[in-house]
Amino acid sequence: MKPPSFAYASPSTLAEAVNLLASGNGNAKVISGGQSLMPMLAFRLAAPDLLVDLKHLKDLGTITIGDDGVRLGAKVRWCDIENDRRLVRSHPLLAEAIKHVAHYQVRNRGTIGGSLAHADPSAEMPGVALTCDGEMTIVGSGGTRVEKASSFFTGPLQTSLEPDEIVTELHLPAWPATRRWAFREFARRKGDFAMAGVLLFYDLDHRNCAVDAHIGAIGIADCPIRLSAAEAALNGNAVTEDCIAAVAAAAKESIDPPSDIHAPGAYRRALLGTLLARGLQHSIS
Amino acid sequence: MKVSNSYVGRPMERVEDLRMVRGRGTYVADVNRPDQLYAVILRSSVAHGTIRSIDFTRALELPGVRHVLTAGGLGDFVPRIPVRLQSLPELEPFHQPVLADRKVRYVGEPVAVVIADTAAIAEDALEHIVLDIETLPAVAGREQAETEPSLLFEGHGSNTAITWRACLGDADAAFKSADYVRRERFKVQRHTAMFMEPRGFVAEWNAVAGEMTVWGTAKTAFYNRRVLAAALGLDEHAVKLVEVDVGGGFGSRGEFYPEDYLIPAAAMIARRPVKWTEDRREHMMSANHSRDIECDVEIAVSRDGRFLGLRGQIWADIGAYLRTNGSVGPRNVAQCMSGPYCFESVDLRSSMLVTNKTPTGSYRGPGRFEADFARERLIDIVARDLEMDRLELRRRNLVADSQMPYPLPTVTPFESTNELDSGDYHAVFDRCLAEFKWEDRSKLRGRLIDGYYHGLGIGSFIEGGAAGPKEDARLVLETDGSLSVYLGSSAIGQGLETIMSQIAADAMEVPFERITINHGSTDHVKDGYGSYHSRSTVMGGSSILLAAEKLKELIRETAAKRFNCSPADVSIDGEKVSHAGNHLTFSNLSDIPLEVEASFFNSKHTWAYGTQAAYVAVDPGTGHVKVIDYLSVEDVGRMINPLTLHGQAIGSIVQGLGGTFLEHLVYDSEGQLLTGSFADYLLPTASDFPNIRSITLELKRCPNNPLGAKGAGEGGIIPVAGVIGNAVADALFHLNVQPNELPLSPPRLWQLIEEARQ
Incomplete structure (x- = not known):
């Protein structure tokens, strides 16, 4: 269970990351927490030529709560959501759903961007995004676009993401207190x-x-x-x-x-x- | 200092733990030799087929790839792995070759070994080996084995390797005259040991001295050394097997597998040390599978509830080859199905079927887990039919103290008789009920509370241990007065060092800290049998007692020379020897170490026994079963260490619950293994079954060994499926749901409930 060999880059800006993905001719993969991709590499189910690690990117790890709802940066981890007491009020469905994601160790590394892009049919986060009319902000060579969850998930482990695109944020609309x-x-x-x-x-x-x-x-x-x-x-x-x-x-x-x-x-x-x-x-x- | 009888029976903390939790253990993956290469094994992805060709030229061209080993490269004869237990000449055709020889018979069967500078390069090289296999129809289960014209071993003429038969009394007569007869089918799914540390070896060949050293042995080092030496054409004493720390065994680790030969052979060919570390996916398809038993059994009962007869047919799907201990489970199912009860007659046949699946071997409580599921479920079904209280039905049939020793059915061929040694089965049964508050809780039976149906289950069991023929110990009084113990037993995580230190310290009446235990490796003692069949404590421990007597004799003789007296006049008082007012301590007794060896021989098994009870709640909407309380009460004769024993019991029960609810090695009809990781093979985790209790008693010592102890490492697991099955049936009594097939997964239970409602 050794991954096949691949090149590795850890860019410090989003633009650089997108360029690296674009240079990969469809054979580059984004890695962050690695909780879905690493097992696939170990089983040699995925064999990308290049891994683009988002670890040096700033600004993607924030949870913002405002009048328009909740914004989750792509690098927000399950444990960040669990530990954010505000969410119990601001988005109780999200807070509850995330409690069920995997186990302690996975929750300390797994990210929402990774879960959305991986699109496992049983995963909680895609379910939350779809049920709550979530919208993904997606950055690629062609610029920034916003896509509704309803058209983002297209099949088993399949999304509308282009090979050079990265999910940067999920927006969940505001949650009325009486809901x-x-x-x-x-x-x-x-x-x-x-x-x-x-x-x-x-x-x-x-x-x-x-x-x-x-x-x-x-x-x-x-x-x-x-x-x-x-x-x-x-x-x-x-x-x-x-x-x-x-x-x-x-x-x-x-x-x-x-x-x-x-x-x-x-x-x-x-x-x-x-x-x-x-x-x-x-x-x- | 003299310390008398103060260690055995005390809850001593494990001396192994500090080393382990501080990360100072040395597992085989931690062993590295200078100039070492790495081996990776190409395994068949086809369940059944004929090998047309293996082309590894492109693999050899990869930089860093040194050698590729195939059956063709092993010369005219591909070594076959002999069977360690219950070896019969008629079973030889089913022995596994170390590399697939002309045919592949299961997914995961080793076909070639790649030796390279790194494991990653070797794995890359696998993808460049072109394996051309002509696929044959797969035999993927019992039905196919019996009906499919496809044969695994053409020369044998059928897919049934052998049929064992367990007999006691005249079953036909019993059934003819019985008032009541009930026949049921039971199935226990394929699952197995998932020890935390996968297998691995480092092998080093010293071509100049002609010596082979292998790190990573476990369980049965001496037997494995004989097999390896013979296969490599070496003298036994030119082969050294070294036991390092081991992350769990449970019956599977340490048996002689193809890799036990392949890695040393690779080191010989490469003339450099070679390391192989199994990964989990590989473990799941290559290490022994277990269970996979189906049975069709019939019970005969008299009007007043006495068990008159038990008969029927058992099928054991043993996979593609007969492995070293592959007969143990299938034989045990037949021999132990009557368990702790007086059946006037037994006639059970157990057929071992070869199929295109990973070969099977022992897993904790082999055959007994399966047999107890069938028997304890059957007893509850009888109670329901006869409208008898199921406690009363069991009490009427449990073997009584006055009946000991009590014969078990005799198994043929490879005839073995056996008898229950001692015990007060009724006392343990009643103790379990009392501790469990069975009567109070009976009010909840069948009730629907907050969406869950509540129920209670019970089952009694016997646990065999202490297999012979012998175990060896060497005791050395070192010149500094400390004691070194060398043992043929192996440590597989059961706390061997702690327990043997307790026994040795008491036997020599010296402080615990003065004892060092050395075990497992082949250079410690002349011979050894190892750790299986819950035998280490009884066999290794008893051999220490015998050796201690001899060492005391030698100490007296040595002191007598110094004191100029007769040995009989020397007294030993702790670490001091005395005669007529003169004293010597162990540390100034002799300039050379004093050394003795002793063997404990044993032809009789020990039989620990007990009763377990469960309180469950069943969610009919999901099929989920909550285990609210689980209690085991077992009599082990004599406890050496209550703390380690308690850990063994709890762990064993959790494994039993895993086998009951979760664990399943799933194959499709083409013989493809569908469970290749822990995402699909579900092990119980630390938080899944929090409510388990275990009580250990010392009611009846074993009469057949000087310790009075009984093997106790497996008991917990044995009745779990039967007890849980009974509790679930009790909760769903109103629906007459009878869970007779494992695993008792939510979908299966939901299905049973749906069918019962229709």
Whole structure:
């Protein structure tokens, strides 16, 4: 388990990093925490010619909380999110979801930029970005662009990133204090990739009915997905037992999870329904 | 200073720990020799096929690549690895060649060895070896082994290597006359030991002296030396195997594997030291797998709940070859399925099937974990059918103290009889129930609380230990008065140095600190058998006791010459010898070290035994099982060190829970191993099962060794799957869910619940 040989650079500016990536002809990879890439190198599943290490780049490690929401620099680590007490109020869904990311050692190194770019279908961070209408700031040879999470994740371990592009920031819109929310996932062991996970939030209108429902799921498809049928079943309704059952049923009907060695698709489907129902139950308690 | 009987039985902290936690341990990966090269092994990625050609010319052209070794380069005869335990001539065709010889039979089978300046270069070189294999249909499991026309060993004519049979009494008669009969199928999935430090070797060939030194041996150094010397064509005494620190064994590490030959052979060919360090992916496909047992068993019970008979068929999927201890598990399943209970008759057949998977061998509690799962589940199923209390059903059938020694079924061929040595099984059973507060907690059985169904499970077990034939110890009273102990036993993380120091200090009545334990390496004693079958404490410890008596004799003789008296008139008082008012201390007794050797011979196994209980809660929505409380009560005859034993028990139970819920080596129908890392092979971590308790008792000493101790390193793991299975079935009693297949993963349990609800 030795990686194949590669060249290594640790530029001190973003522009330099982008130039290095552009010079790699599609065979250069960004590395930061290395929690996804290093195992892939060790197994020789990835064999880039060049690794561009972001460790000397400044300014990408900040968590900014303002009226427009939360901005997470690409080098923000899971432990930074865990340790930022402000987020429990400013973005409770994010704070809760990140508690479930891997184990202590991984959380000390893994970064949100790495997780978004790696785009594992079971990972929490892409789920948060998608469910919360997050937007990625992306810098490449062509300049800076902003892309919505909904078009960023394109398949298993696939994103819309060009080979010379780097995710520099994730923006999550502002979180009203009265918002109802829940995060639920279930893994074989705590910290493992979830066999299914659900992220949800909604607001209550004057009639105490759910509006603006956002329901996302991880671990049940090629990439994180929004459960629009379930959102439709929730919107405009009071969150009662019957409503919860209807939302869960709509969600289960709308998905077709794959099977792997850890769980058959049928189990993942049922599990998602269970987690969604329990999450909704929790959101009203 | 005289210290009497003060160490054995005391919770002494491990003398090994300070060295380890300070990073001062020397593991084989820490061993480096001048001018050393590195070996990497090309392993088959095809499960079953015929090798057409291996072309390594391009690999040899890579800068830094020194040699490539293939079966063709080993001469006319590719060495085969002999079987260490239960060796039979009819099993020889199944012995593994050290490199794939014309055929590959499993994914991971060594095909070539690349020797290069660095391990990275050697790994690069693997990609330049062109291996042309004509693929044959893979035999990937029991059904294929029995029905698929594809044969692993064409000359044998079938994929069944051998069928063992365990018999006691007349089972057919018992079943004919029984009031009640129940037949069930049970499956225990393939999983195995995942010791923390993977295997590795450094080998150095001294061409001038004709001597081979190998670092990295474990478990059975002396046996492995014989095998290696024979395979290399060397005299046994020209081969030295050195044991360094070892990060866990659990039955798998230290058996003779292909690499045990390949790395020394590489050093001979390269004429430079060669190092190989296994990585985890490699470990998962090359070190022994284990378990992988299916059984179809039937129990006969009288109207009043007496066990009349146990019969049926067991299939053990042993993988592609018969490894050194590959028969142990399959035989044990048959011999130990009746366990601590009086079955009037037993007739079990256990067939070893060869398949295109990694070969199997012993893993902690081999065969017993599997057998106990079947038996303890079966007993609960019987209790349900007969509407009997499952505690009462067990009490009615546990072997009684007055029945000891009690015979176990006899296994043939390679006939072995065995008997339970001593024990008060009923007392331990009742103690477990009391400590567990079984009666109080029974109120919770089957209840749904906060979304979880609650249930209790119980199971009793026996644990064999102390395999013979003997173990050797050499005791040396050094001229400075300290004592050096040299042992044939091996340290595999079980605290051997601590325990043997306790025994030696008590035997010689000297302070613990005066003892140094040397173990494992082949130059310490003439012969040795090593550490397996929970034998080190009993066998190594007893040999120390015998050696201590001889050393005291020698000390008396030596002192007698100095005192001009008869040895019988010399008294030893701690580190002081005296006669008629004259005294000498051990440190001024002799100008040369005083040295004795002794062997302890033993033909009878020790049988520790116990009962375990579990309290679980089952989430029907996810299939998740919470282990709320887990208790083990075991009688080991005599405890040498309660602290290390407690650690062994807890660790063993956690491994059992891993095998019950998590661990699974998964193959697809083409014989590809799908679990190649710890992301997919799920080991229990330190935080997964926090609620485990263990109580160790000293009720009945073993009558067959001077220590009175019983092997106790494996017990914890043995009944875990049965106990948990019973607790889960109890929680879901209203649904009649019967978990008879492992692992009890959330999807499997969810599936059972769904099926029961329909």
